[in-house]
Amino acid sequence: MQSNHRAAPFGPAVQGRLRVILASWIFVFSLLFTAFGTAADAQTYSFSSVTVAGNQRVDSGTILSYAAIPRGQPVSAAQLNSAYQRINESGLFESVALEPSGSTLRITVVEFPTVNRITFEGNRRVDDETLANTIGSRSRYVYSANQAEADAQAIAEAYSQTGRVAARVTPKVIRRGNGRVDLVFEIFEGDIVELERVSFVGNKAFSDSRLRRVVESKQAGFLRQIIQRDTYSEDRIAFDRQVLRDFYLSRGYVDFRINSVQAQLARERDGYFLTFNLVEGQRFRFGNITTSSEVPEADAQAFQDVIRVRSGAYFSPTDVENTIARMERLAIQQGLDFLRVEPEISRNDRALTLDVNFKLTRGPRVFVERIDIEGNTTTLDSVIRRQFDVAEGDPFNPREIRESAERIRALGYFGNADVQAREGSTPQQVVVDVDVDEAPTGSLSFGGTYSTSSGIGLVANFKETNFLGRGQTVNLSFSGASESRVYQAGFIEPAFLGRDVAFSLNLGYYETDNANSEYDTQNANFETGLTFPLSEQSTFKAKYLLNWTDMQIDSSVAGGIVTAEAARGGLFTSAVGYEFTYDSRLTGLNPNAGVLLSFGQDVAGVGGDATYVKSSARAIAQTKVWNEEVTLRATVQGGAISTFSDYDTRVTDRYLLSNRVLRGFKPDGLGPREIDNATNGGTTSDALGGKFFAAAQFEAEFPLGLPEEYGIRGGVFYDVGTVWGIDGATNVAAGNSVVQNDPDLRHVVGLSIFWDTPIGPLRFNFSHALKKETYDEVQEFDLTISTRF
Structure with missing residues (x-):
């Protein structure tokens, strides 16, 4: 039988001896620890005086306050060590020593030197001034090794934001004597680490190329030396996350989310691969849209009538917010203060709809106590205050404060504008704090222009959008090409007499010296007007115009009509007019479509020589189809001049179509002309212009399959389109005749190449006229570029 107990490794005698030995060692160690502890406790000092040496800038009393050593009392070694640590951790000294000598304690310090000069070496991409604003160390301040290391890290981070993640910065100190040092930051900038690829995972509704046009981060292309958005930047990626979310939410993808953003550095550390991991979710439409009221004075049906969103449209938070804004404005008009509109959204996953009920409730009685504005050294307070629809004492509305903050930022006067509301002197009052950081608002530019129609020209422009801090715009410009010169001056007061009315004043002088025409012109122009907002998307402008025009001709070659019109000399035109504009392209409810409508008339005859009514209309529509890959545009416009009091129009009054209105023809390349029938084949003169014109443009813009970063x-x-109708038919020279005096449409088809370049957008048009006349002047290629440098 086996035993269940193991045999002991040692016998009883051996075990007894081991216990005796172990107890002896424990006793010995106890005696030693007791002796050492007694010796340590016995190491005490007593100082009747404490002296300080080595300090030059720091007062001795300051050092003694850090040490806190009592006089004539026992001081342990631990207390001396604590005193040393307090002095050392003050950050004022390079080294500290405490030396007990009898009843005297001597504290010897070596102060940090003073920074004599700060220099940067090795920086070519970032200038010294920018780097100096990045660091915390300053000349004539005490040198701190910790601060120098922090500055080196800040400089490296600044380079990282520009895509140079391999940048290294080393702070070095050069001692100059007399407690002074030079601080040198040695910089190795490294190469730019670009975004080699920006891709998306999980996107089904929109292609990678469409989403790349949404985000600010761009792939590096052959313009990598110019484009500055193809480098890795965490701040830019954070912005991209927000704009992607806004993009999807505004199109009905209410469950959209970004799971992660991965930035993978290539093995060679010369490029990043940026990947957005998306979850699009289902696309929802608006279901039933209703309004309910818990406020007896608020009629739900009246508020229902101001809703512009319709069932079946794709859901958008912007549409809901716009509806709330309309309802709150209606409440103000009806005198219903503190009315709040709360959207209640019910989700129907089966039908993929969202029912929205706008509930009218009574909000808390909170008033605006005051609006405090800080940071504006140039801009007047009144310019900022007029961006608020509320004033001191008005009911507080958080949405109105948010909208006011957006209007302040949209002014373009400030680099940063922070608007916050806080509790005032009582819980029923709030104080709105506005903190702004002003930015430059003036510009002086010189540049050049080129187009196939007017050739090469020079441009000089001065513009100030916040003149004298009053929010006014002043503009002076000059442009001159081989055949024309333009001088212009303009002024805009956006809040005329403190009202939401814009006052404008424009002066201009124009000269044409057309080498290919039979006449030159001089034109002086004065225009002033008031623009009134009619709604969120429409404006009405009332204006007055005064114009002087003169013509000079070469009588040896000019036709009879032009000769007769030039013989009338300089003429004045005095006119009053108006223009109505409706534009939904920026504030419309559909993020993919928009409409611009305008109609205006000028009535000449308020004094002056000319008597006519000039009417013009234009309609532009745009939409995006095929998952927003293709943009469709349509433009229809026309004009008519009706004369009275036996006034005959001149070529300077009539419509002359440019190649932007009807492509495929040179400027003034079609329309009524006077033809010399005696010449073989008929020699034509310049276009005479027409009293009527009509034109329509239809175009589609689409990707070509090239990398999106090329911008092509x-x-x-x-x-x-066409232009027709003239006066002065009796002035036709003998043997000549007038053509195109009746509407006869021209038809043009063409191809376009759009190229977004750092110097501006280029457009190449290759045109072919399907229908034209022999006397028309066609233009099969057109390129326009405008840039400033």
């Missing part, structure tokens, strides 16, 4: 897209277009 394609397009096709179809234009149709």
Whole structure:
């Protein structure tokens, strides 16, 4: 039988001897620890005086206050060590020593030196001034090793934000004597680490190329030396996350989220691969849209009538916010203070709809106590205050404060504008704090222009958008090409007499010296007007115009009509007019479509020589189709001049179509002309212009399959239009006749190449006229570029 107990490794005798030995060692160690502890406790000092040496800038009393050593009392070694630590951790000294000598304690310090000069070496991409604003160390201040290391890290981070993640910065000190040092930051900038690829995972509704046009981060392309958004930046990626979310939410993807953003550095550390991991979710439409009221004075039906969103449209938080704004404005008009509109959203996953009920409730009685503005050294307080729809004492509305903050930022006067509301002197009052950081608002530029129609020209422009801090715009410009010169001056007061009315004043002088025409012109122009907002998307402008025009001709070649019109000399035109504009492209409810409508008339005859009514209308529509990859545009416009009091129009009054209105033809390349029938084939003069014109443009813009970072897209277009009708038919020279005095449409088709370059957008048009006349002047290629440098 086996035993269940193991045999002991040692016998009883051996075990007894081991216990005796172990107890002996424990006793010995106890005696030693007791002796050492007694010796340590016995190491005490007593100082009748404490002296300080080595300090030059720091007062001795300050050092003694850090040490806190009592006089004539026992001081342990631990207390001396604590005193040393307090002095050392003050950050004022390079080294500290405490030396007990009898009843005297001597504290010897070596102060940090003073920074004599700060220099940067090795920086070519970032200038010294920018780097100096990045660091905390300053000349004539005490040198701190910790601060120098922090500055080196800040400089490296600044380079990292520009894509140079491999940048290294080493702070070094050069001692100059007399407690002074030079602080040198040695910088190795490294190469730019670009975004080699920006991709998306999980996107089904929109392609990678469409989403790349949404985000600010761009892939590096052949313009990598110019484009500055193809480098890795955490701040830019954080912004991209927000704009992607806004993009999807505004299109009905209410469950959209970004799971992660991965930035993978290539093995060679010369490029990043940026990947956005998305979850699009289902796309929802508006379901039933209703209004309910818990406020007896608020009629739900009246508020229901101001809703512009309709069932079946794709859901957008912007539409809901715009509806709330309309309802709150209606409440103000009806005198219903503190009315709040709370949207209640019910989700129907089966039908993929969201029912919205706008509930009218009574909000808390909170008033605006005051509006405090800080940071504006140039801009007047009144310019900022007029961006608020509320004043001191008005009911507080958080949405109105948010909208006011956006209007302040949209002014363009400030680099940063922070608007916050806080509790005032009582819980029923709030104080609105506005903190702004002003930015430059003036510009002086010199540049050049080029187009196939007017050739090479020079441009000089001065513009100030916040003149004298009053929010006024002043503009002076000059442009001159081989055949024309333009001098212009303009002024805009956006709040005329403190009202929401814009006052404008424009002066201009124009000269044409057309080498290919039979006449030159001089034109002086004065225009002033008031622009009134009619709604969120429409404006009405009332204006007055005064114009002087003169013509000079070469009588040896000019036709009879032009000769007779030039013989009338300089003429004055005095006119009053108006213009109505409706524009939903920026504030409309559909993020993919927009409409611009305008109609205006000028009535000449308020004094002056000319008597006519000039009417013009224009309609532009745009939408995006095929998952927003293709943009469709349509433009229809026309004009008519009706004369009275036996006034005959001149070529300077009539419509002359440019190649931007009807592509495929040179400027003034079609329309009524006077033809010399005696010449073989008929020699034509310049276009005479027409009293009527009509034109329509239809075009589509689409991707070409090239990398998005190249900024190159394609397009096709179809234009149709004409200009006709003149006065002065009795002035036709003998043997001549006038053509195109009746509406006869021209048709043009073409291809376009759009190229977004750092120097501006280029457009190449290749046109072919399907229908034209022999006397028309066609233009099969057109390129326009405008840039300033």
